[in-house]
Amino acid sequence: MQRGEIFMTKQAFRSFASALVLGTSVFATGALAKSDITIAMQLEPPHLDPTSAAAQAIDSVVYTNIFEGLTRFMGDGSVVPGLAESWEISDDGTIYTFKLREGVAFHDGTAMDAEDVKFSLDRAMAEDSVNAQKALFAGIESVEVVDPLTVKVTLSEPNGNFLFNMAWGDAVIVAPESIETIQTNPVGTGAFTFGDWVQGDSIVLNRNPNYWGEQPALETATFKFISDPTAAFAAMMAEDVDAFDNFPAPENLPQFEADPRFQVIVGSTEGETILSTNNKQPPFDDIRVRQALAHAIDRQAIIDGAMFGYGTPIGTHFAPHNPAYVDLTGTSNYDPKKAAELLTEAGYADGFETTLHLPPPAYARRGGEIIAAQLAEVGIKAEIINVEWAQWLESVFKGKDFGLTVISHTEPMDIGIYARPDYYFQYDSLDAQTLMQTLNATTDPDERKKLLEEMQRLIASDFVNGYLFQLAKLGVAKTGVQGLWANAPTAAIDLTQISWAE
Amino acid sequence: MSRNLILGALLSSLVLLAALLSFFWTPYDYAALDIPNKLQPPSIQHWFGTDHFGRDMFSMIMIGARTSIAVALVAVGIGMTLGIPLGLMAAARKGTWLDEVIMRGNDLVFAFPSLVIAILITAILGAGAINAIIAIGIFNIPVFARITRGAALSLWEREFILAARVSGKGAARISAEHILPNVANLLIVQGTIQFSLGILAEAGLSYVGLGAQPPTPSWGRMLADAQTMVSFAPHLALIPGLAIIVTVMGLNLLGDGLRDWLDPRIRVARA
Numbered sequence: 001m002q003r004g005e006i007f008m009t010k011q012a013f014r015s016f017a018s019a020l021v022l023g024t025s026v027f028a029t030g031a032l033a034k035s036d037i038t039i040a041m042q043l044e045p046p047h048l049d050p051t052s053a054a055a056q057a058i059d060s061v062v063y064t065n066i067f068e069g070l071t072r073f074m075g076d077g078s079v080v081p082g083l084a085e086s087w088e089i090s091d092d093g094t095i096y097t098f099k100l101r102e103g104v105a106f107h108d109g110t111a112m113d114a115e116d117v118k119f120s121l122d123r124a125m126a127e128d129s130v131n132a133q134k135a136l137f138a139g140i141e142s143v144e145v146v147d148p149l150t151v152k153v154t155l156s157e158p159n160g161n162f163l164f165n166m167a168w169g170d171a172v173i174v175a176p177e178s179i180e181t182i183q184t185n186p187v188g189t190g191a192f193t194f195g196d197w198v199q200g201d202s203i204v205l206n207r208n209p210n211y212w213g214e215q216p217a218l219e220t221a222t223f224k225f226i227s228d229p230t231a232a233f234a235a236m237m238a239e240d241v242d243a244f245d246n247f248p249a250p251e252n253l254p255q256f257e258a259d260p261r262f263q264v265i266v267g268s269t270e271g272e273t274i275l276s277t278n279n280k281q282p283p284f285d286d287i288r289v290r291q292a293l294a295h296a297i298d299r300q301a302i303i304d305g306a307m308f309g310y311g312t313p314i315g316t317h318f319a320p321h322n323p324a325y326v327d328l329t330g331t332s333n334y335d336p337k338k339a340a341e342l343l344t345e346a347g348y349a350d351g352f353e354t355t356l357h358l359p360p361p362a363y364a365r366r367g368g369e370i371i372a373a374q375l376a377e378v379g380i381k382a383e384i385i386n387v388e389w390a391q392w393l394e395s396v397f398k399g400k401d402f403g404l405t406v407i408s409h410t411e412p413m414d415i416g417i418y419a420r421p422d423y424y425f426q427y428d429s430l431d432a433q434t435l436m437q438t439l440n441a442t443t444d445p446d447e448r449k450k451l452l453e454e455m456q457r458l459i460a461s462d463f464v465n466g467y468l469f470q471l472a473k474l475g476v477a478k479t480g481v482q483g484l485w486a487n488a489p490t491a492a493i494d495l496t497q498i499s500w501a502e
Numbered sequence: 503m504s505r506n507l508i509l510g511a512l513l514s515s516l517v518l519l520a521a522l523l524s525f526f527w528t529p530y531d532y533a534a535l536d537i538p539n540k541l542q543p544p545s546i547q548h549w550f551g552t553d554h555f556g557r558d559m560f561s562m563i564m565i566g567a568r569t570s571i572a573v574a575l576v577a578v579g580i581g582m583t584l585g586i587p588l589g590l591m592a593a594a595r596k597g598t599w600l601d602e603v604i605m606r607g608n609d610l611v612f613a614f615p616s617l618v619i620a621i622l623i624t625a626i627l628g629a630g631a632i633n634a635i636i637a638i639g640i641f642n643i644p645v646f647a648r649i650t651r652g653a654a655l656s657l658w659e660r661e662f663i664l665a666a667r668v669s670g671k672g673a674a675r676i677s678a679e680h681i682l683p684n685v686a687n688l689l690i691v692q693g694t695i696q697f698s699l700g701i702l703a704e705a706g707l708s709y710v711g712l713g714a715q716p717p718t719p720s721w722g723r724m725l726a727d728a729q730t731m732v733s734f735a736p737h738l739a740l741i742p743g744l745a746i747i748v749t750v751m752g753l754n755l756l757g758d759g760l761r762d763w764l765d766p767r768i769r770v771a772r773a
Contacts, residue, residue: 230729249730251554305537369716370555373535384716386629441528 032221034500035219037481039493040232040241042248044200044225047183050169054132056410056491059169060245061203063492066309067106067172067188070098070117071163075497077321077489079167083112084151093158093443098152101150102210106175114145120173121153125451133415136165139440164413169490191216191496198275201225205495213214217499229362236262236476242468243484245478245493248310248362256476265475266310266484271408272317273363275371275466278402280426283352290463292342294332296378303469306366311469316456317415320470321487324452328460332467338489339378351379354403358384360393363471364406371406397424408471412490415452418459427464476495507759508666517745521567530558532565533717541735551737559737562719563598563745569631570749571722573713574700576635578693582641588643588690589650590681593658594673605651607675608644616641617706624712638703642696650690653685687764690756698753707747722745 030164045057049066072082081087084098087349104112123129125137139159144152155162165171178187186194188257191211195204207216212338224241226232228333229249235241236256247253254272275297283289299313312320343351365386372382382404387395396402409417419436421428435458439451460467473488483497529549536556544551550559592604600638614617620637625639627633654677657663666676716723721742 233730233733251731252733255733301535301537305535305540366554370535371536372557372717373533378534386711386715 002485004141006077007490011437032215033502035217036221037218037220037243037495037498037500038202038241039223039243039245040224040226040235041245041251041493042225042227042232044227045203048186048197048203049182050131050172050196051120051174052132052183060493061205062186062188063169063172063490064187065205065221065493065495066190066194066240067169067174068167068190068279069168069172071167073167073412073489073492075485075487075489075494077487079164082167083117084166087163093160094155095455096155096162097146097175098153100151100152101212102149105480106178106189106208107187107208108175108178110175110177112173112175112189113148114151115148116173116175116254116396117151118143118145119173123174123179124171130276131170133170133411135166136171145471157441158443159440160445160448161413167490168412169492186429192221195220200398213496216496218495221498222273223493237477240313242482243475244489245475247421250362250472250474253308253310253474253476263477264478265473265477265482265484265486267473267475267488268312268321269321269408269471269473269488270319270412270414270490271410271471272314272319272414273311273367273408273468273471275315276405276407277465278400278404278425279428279461279464280400281403283346283348284354284403286346287463288342288346289348291332292339292346292378293375293380293466294341294463295335295339296375296380297332297466297468298334299468300334301331301374302367302370305370306363307469307472310472310474312317312472313469314467316419316467317409317465318452318456319412322413324449324456326453326456328456329467330425331460332463335490336374336378343378343380348379351381353381354384356382356384356388357392357402357405359389359395359405359407359491360386361408363408367468368406370406400424400426404466406468410471415455415459418455418464425465427459427462429458429462432458432462504762506755507763510752510755510757510759513748514709514756517567517752518571520564521571524561524564524568528558528561528564530561532557532561532719534558541570541731541738543737550581550741551735553724554565554731554735555708559724559741562724563721563741566719566721566724566742566745569714569718569750570746572702573631573635573638573704574697577638579640581610581646581696582689582693585643585646585750586650586682589628589647589652589761590654590677592647592651596655596658598710601651601663604647607769608647611641611644617703620703621710624707629712629715631718631720632711633703634707634713639709641703642700644697646689646692649688650675650685650762653688654681657681659766687760691761691764693754694757694760698750698757700755701746701749743746 026423041057041059041060045061046053046055046082048058048062050058050062056402067084070082070084071079073203074080083101083104085101086099089352100114106112116339119139121137121143124131125140137158139155141156142153144154174182175187191213192205193208195206197203202222207219226235230310232244232248236244253264257264277284277290279285302309305310313329315331318325343349354370356372358364368384370386376380389452416436417423419433435455436449439448442448442451475484477484478502482499482501540554540556541551542548542552548558548560550563553559588604592601594599623637624633663676663680666680704713706720708720709726713722714720725739725740732739
């Protein structure tokens with residue numbers, strides 16, 4: 001092992017030296033495939049602890065690369081064993097006994113065992129936990145260490161989603177030894193260790209030579225943060241970066257497609273992009289007004305105009321690539337005449353005025369401008385208010401001080417938010433709440449599918465929000481980069497699968 | 503009349519006419535989206551092409567001219583109505599504490615980079631055309647105050663002012679009746695220049711999203727929207743860019759021409 005390392009270093013040194021001579025590393029390594037990559041993303045993470053913040057950018061950097069959970073998502077959305085090698089579920093569905101992998105160590109050398117799992121789950125579900133998805137752990141009654149490699153998790157009631165929940169970035173296993181500095185120096189069990197963070201610019205990860213699983217093809221990976229779409233285009237074109245996780249300007253994709261240097265990988269995200277409606281604020285407390293909104297919106301025009309054709313129309317809050325998806329776009333088809341009639345019926349024959357808060361992404365800013373124009377045609381005057389993310393979180397999400405807003409809900413399988421009456425769009429329906437309760441207690445896949453379908457129909461026929469489209473994932477990469485996730489079942493850039501051709 | 507004056511007047515009136523005309527007529531509804539026909543290059547149907555939502559660029563430029571002119575006009579108006587009296591006052595009370603307060607206050611406003619403060623003001627008050635006007639207007643005040651004071655000071659030394667004082671006129675009356683008419687041509691020239699700077703400032707503010715809000719078209723925002731599309735639809739950026747250039751150049755030429763025309767010394771030399 002040590003000999004091998006020395007050899008590696010020598011070779012690395014040699015290619016480095018010849019790279020200096022030739023002035024470029026691409027040709028210097030010759031037949032050897034490149035082992036480093038620079039991947040750009042739009043937002044920089046605020047810190048690197050996925051278990052204490054909702055920021056997607058954190059997961060993009062650390063999920064499966066640095067931190068791993070009991071289970072994990074694959075690129076196709078399936079949930080497979082992670083740190084848990086296998087598990088047994090008791091007949092009543094309330095006790096999960098996880099068998100952990102042997103020989104797994106954290107990057108600081110300490111062993112990963114059942115105590116760490118108990119620590120991580122207890123920490124996430126604690127009263128004072130700052131976990132952004134506490135609902136994932138709400139059903140856990142207790143976590144017991146049976147032996148160093150066996151953990152028994154007892155649920156208060158059966159939860160068919162439990163293994164799925166444990167795959168989230170918010171449920172990764174962390175170590176008590178390194179928890180203090182997790183935000184700036186994350187120590188996990190993954191195939192990559194944290195290298196360096198140049199604030200405002202980039203984060204570097206290095207291959208973990210002691211990884212329990214298969215060694216990844218990459219030696220180092222750099223995440224570069226480029227927020228401006230114009231700069232993103234320039235960086236890609238100048239080949240300063242090897243790939244862009246989710247390219248911010250869909251209008252530029254045809255240019256990448258036409259360029260043999262690049263490949264464009266269009267996939268789907270979990271982002272249901274909706275015209276979120278404040279269900280408590282008059283006149284939106286009247287279902288006829290909400291239905292009028294739904295019929296006033298021409299989805300295809302929004303997809304074409306704002307996203308240059310990328311995106312799948314949706315008629316409910318559910319991802320079309322999910323097997324349980326029901327196409328309900330017909331329920332809220334584009335029919336401005338009907339919308340006007342409904343408004344008249346509701347007593348707003350002359351329309352009304354409201355606000356439309358738009359966060360920075362193009363889907364919201366451009367989509368919102370189109371929506372405002374479409375609403376104007378049926379007499380609804382929506383005043384556009386462009387806001388930054390901080391303002392959006394403050395006034396819309398926390399303050400609930402808005403009429404309408406355009407936003408993409410990117411959490412996977414988040415239809416449960418319709419059972420939370422205090423959630424920012426304030427949909428308070430007993431039917432939805434009971435339905436979600438039944439769903440959570442159901443483990444039978446067929447039964448669950450039926451319930452999910454029922455839930456989708458319910459929120460679609462209540463016209464809770466205007467359902468626009470499923471946000472596409474627009475990956476751009478140099479030709480030769482392999483293994484990038486096409487879809488984004490969760491926010492992640494899985495480095496373990498990435499390699500260069502040749 | 504100089505060539506500058508004629509060319510400047512022509513270009514400026516062209517923009518002004520477009521803005522005035524937009525109140526009665528635009529070739530298309532500027533807010534009407536026509537997404538299937540987006541990003542059309544200039545053609546017979548759409549003289550300036552269409553934007554990324556299929557809106558007619560010619561109509562947007564016309565309304566945009568209206569936005570620019572309205573913002574710049576009111577902002578220069580604020581600068582003149584507040585700045586000129588301040589300058590006259592400072593000159594009339596030269597060397598007193600009033601003069602000091604006014605001129606140091608001016609220095610204070612001058613000391614800040616104007617666009618940065620304009621961004622600060624619109625960030626606090628909220629984005630929008632009205633706040634853009636206020637922000638740009640505030641920075642016009644010291645410009646006019648200073649130029650008025652400078653010109654007025656030399657006038658106060660002249661015999662005809664002495665004559666007016668001897669006849670018992672007060673400082674305020676002398677300022678209004680004798681000083682102001684004699685600095686008026688200077689102020690008109692400066693006003694024209696400030697007007698063109700106001701147009702530029704409005705474009706700058708709306709470029710960063712702090713000017714007129716959508717759907718009201720503004721040249722600066724058209725430029726900002728065009729950024730990622732320049733490489734395949736250059737007309738999106740070229741046209742609002744040219745509109746700004748034509749307006750600003752027109753106003754500057756007009757200002758130059760007016761100065762030559764109104765300046766008595768040059769007039770004498772010409773004669």
